Amino acid sequence: MCGIVGYIGGKNTKEILLNGLKELEYRGYDSAGIAILSEGSFNSFKAVGKLVNLEEKIKDFTTEKFAVGIGHTRWATHGKPTELNAHPHLGESSYVVHNGIIENYAALKKELVDEGVTFLSQTDTEVIVHLFEKNLKSATDVFAAFRQTITQLEGAYAILLATKSKPDTIFFAKQGSPLLVGINAEDEKYFASSDTPLIGQCESVNYFEDGDFGYVTPSEIVIYGTNGKQKQPHLSKLATNKLSAQKDGYRFFMEKEIYEQSDVITDTLLGRLSEDAVVFEELSDDLFDGVNEIKLCACGTSYHAALSASYLFERYSKVRCCVEIASEFRYREPIMNKDTLFIVISQSGETADTLETLKMAKNAGLKTLAICNVDNSSMVRLADATILTRAGVEKGVASTKAFATQVTIFWMLSLHVAKLRNTLKPQEITKQIELIRQIPASVKVDDAMHERIKRLSKRYLHGHGFFFIGRDIFFPLALEGALKLKEISYLHAEGYPSGEMKHGPIALADPELFTIALLPQNLLYEKSKSNVEELSARDSTICAISPLAFEKADDFIQTKGYDHYMLEFFEMMVVVQLLSLEVSIRLGNDVDMPRNLAKSVTVE
Ligand code: F6R
Secondary structure, three states: OOEEEEEEEOOOHHHHHHHHHHHHHHHOOOEEEEEEEEOOEEEEEEEEOOHHHHHHHOOOOOOOOOEEEEEEEEOOOOOOOOOOOOOOEEOOOEEEEEEEEEOOHHHHHHHHHHOOOOOOOOOOOHHHHHHHHHHHHHOOOHHHHHHHHHHOOOEEEEEEEEEOOEEEEEEEEEEEOOOEEEEOOOOOEEEEOOOHHHEOOEOEEEEOOOOOEEEEOOOOEEEEOOOOOEEOOOEEEOOOOHHHHHOOOOOOHHHHHHHOHHHHHHHHHOOOEOOOOEOOOOOOOOOOOOOOEEEEEEOHHHHHHHHHHHHHHHHHHOOEEEEEEHHHHOOOOOOOOOOEEEEEEEOOOOOHHHHHHHHHHHHOOOEEEEEEOOOOOHHHHHOOEEEEOOOOOOOOOOOOHHHHHHHHHHHHHHHHHHHHHOOOOHHHHHHHHHHHOOHHHHOOOOHHHHHHHHHHHHHOOOOOEEEEEEOOOHHHHHHHHHHHHHHHHOOOEEEEEHHHHHHOHHHHOOOOEEEEEEOOOOOOHHHHHHHHHHHHHOOOEEEEEEOOOOOOOOEEEEOOOOOOHHHHHHHHHHHHHHHHHHHHHHOOOOOOOOOOOOOOOOOO
């Protein structure tokens, strides 16, 4: 994820950079660093761990004169969280900070090393500054060298570069990672990865678009677009209220977080996919040695992610899997065999019941793995190994993006284990990795779809109950859809396996029973359809979610449809999230803070 900041002006540059980084610290806190160029020379400082370490390190350093400064807070992707790998990275006389991943860095680095350049870090970022300085030797001017550098980079990035060759300027580029610049009446310029650090400092901001690059000085903002032509900054007024600014114009954090899913999943994937393998640098090679069973344990939404995982592990990795609700598992004197890998799943890493099961597994001598969104949380500290989901801070009590990243991790992990155990052909793994790369696109919210759901939602504000139904991995998604709806709308909803309705619940069917049917085209379509027809014959009101038209439905939400059921899973996940959101908004509820709930449940 990483957060970047920049400043051009005459105030206390150090404090401005540190305050900006504080607002962005949620994006990563493996290390932090700043570089300040003033009166022709650079001062640079870095520290491993949270920002307070950097603050402490530079407490005696002051800046009062005009300066150009850049700063970074890191979520490690390439290279361990060490000081050498912390940004800003230095060339001969320039510093760079970067958020994203330079996919062709290995080839670029080899070329530079062959030419005699010495690298200090293991990061992909360091190539940018060396490449720039190499280009500077032959370019007509400094900007030409920067421009040439950008054209040589592949991947995702938000970049800020400061150089002694142009000591009043910050060069920038954006492709796939967020970046904006803010201005005020005092001719100061501020850069950041999101607008919150700029509130109170700037009056207006320009949000860069993908492909934008250029430079900023005290007197101008020069932007070039993807077509290589210069364009005018598009300045918009900056909100003055931090909380509403953090919502970026969305009505609720939950809505923002649904829209963010594409970006955060891109972060989840960063550095973890090669063409033919899933790479989890954080896992030791022997973690799965001798493992004959995987036990997954969690609560609530994380439990639904665990249930989804069990389908993937058994289908692709051919490992026996069982899924446990943490509050049940703790007290039922469970059998724990040493050949079991015990996986806990938690957004917060602090949920009391889940944490307790992790302790039980550790005491029983099982290997343990935490899938978690919060580094340094209790579960992360306790587990033998951790995979961070990189969803960023989730503020809405109803979990959305955390679930999306958990399932993403599990799809990847099931392929990782499949490769280790030879349970899928290499071509199949390569093909699925290609599909995993499409998850960010599959969860992008389609405006027309959102509008349709908004309109439809008015029909679902009453009734005596909702049944979300699905088969196979769409059953945990049905559970999750039902949980979302009941949490924020206070309407009764259940998730059920489609094929199980006729064993009892179908007795409830009447026009006031709403069935939300998940009908993916690539998994058991005909069978699921028959189950829905059974409900339709009993006059239940049906809302079908499917790429294929379904004439027996009262309402129909048509998805785009993909060639693989997992991409349909992600697409339908967004639909059920939006449906709950819109029903809740229509009912006038507080979407982000529903009654009786809390974000982190640290009591049992
Ligand atoms: C529902 C929700 C909860 C949590 C559950 C576990 O939207 O957020 O059901 O999933 O309380 O929390 P974590 O994942 O933090 O362990």
